[in-house]
Amino acid sequence: MTVFDFVKGVFQKDKSIFKLSNSSKINDRWRGKSFNQLAREEQKRIRSTTIHAIIFEQKHPYNSDTSLYQVFERINTGGRTLMPQEIRNCVYHNNVNQLLIDLNKLPKWRSLYGSLEFEPRMKDMELILRFFTLKSDKVKNDDTMQISLKKELNLYMGETTNNYSECIEKSRLSFRDVIEFIYSHFGENAFHNLNSKGEEFVPRFHPTIFDAIAIASANALEKGIVKGLNVDELLDKRLKLLKDETFKKYISERTTRIEHINGRINLASQYLYGVSYV
Structure with a gap:
């Protein structure tokens, strides 16, 4: 949803203007800019880029999301490993x-x-x-x-x-x-x-x-x-x-x-x- 908000120009949560930060980690060509302030070619490239997603569907038990915990736990290998309740807080x-x-x-x-x-x-x-x-x-x-x-x-x-x-x-x-x-x-x-x-x-x-x-x-x-x-x-x-x-x-x-x-x-x-x- 972050990319979606950036293209729309505002954060969905509070409707504030979405601009990239002024961090030195961002190329100075885009630093501090909103989507509308980017060059036309850059906007076109973002709009035409495919973002791949994997959708998990739990079929049994049908009324539970317990499989999401297992998926989250398995991919949680980078940075600081989350504790079980931290994962539950993310999943449920x-x-x-x-x-x-x-x-x-x-x-x-x-x-x-x-x-x-x-x-x-x-x-x-x-x-x-x-x-x-x-x-x-x-x-x-x-x-x-x-x-x-x-x-x-x-x-x-x-x-x-x-x-x-x-x-x-x-x-x-x-x-x-x-x-x-x-x-x-x-x-x-x-x-x-x-x-x-x-x-x-x-x-x-x-x-x-x-x-x-x-x-x-x-x-x-x-x-x-x-x-x-x-x-x-x-x-x-x-x-x-x-x-x-x-x-x-x-x-x-x-x-x-x-x-x-x-x-x-x-x-x-x-x-x-x-x-x-x-």
Whole structure:
């Protein structure tokens, strides 16, 4: 579309005049000129030049763009290699991506994540996507031994439903309520692990602890069993959870095995709220 805009003379986005920059990288014959300021022969050459394009069409699944991620990933070899969420941000221009962008700005999420600055490689956004993906019935009820997390995150980004707008708004409220609850009941180190001696919290966000506590808390909120919970008791229960040997295994070994995903969420749910997740 850049060439199209140049020939038309204006940018489609804001209707400003499209002129080439004054950069020394551009030949001084064309530097700072608009299309109409080029010589007639130069205009004719541009208009008659063929720009080749390859159109990719995904036939299965027909309502998803997951193949675009694979194509983008394979051609992404020059310059700085993009991280998975950066690719998703390029490929999936939909309400799910906008939802992640919006939720990533929540002040209490920024505090829990441990940085007020947005992660330049979008790892913070990917964690929010993890929350929705691992919480979904599709993953919860998966009968395979292990999932490909990258594939499942892609599928969630590209999925569509008949009640799409309602689904997006429900997801927005769910994540916001979970973050509000966790921040007020567990504090800024809610998703941190204990050190090797089990005496102090390490100053680092732990993704699989986030999976476990956030999804377990969402489950408890949905069941309406969080009213009147004692904060001190919850903090004590979290310490016991983090010291549980099985929980330690589930958050550190083969973390994408279904048994370990559901296992760590279930243990968090039982320790913290006294209910089962699975």
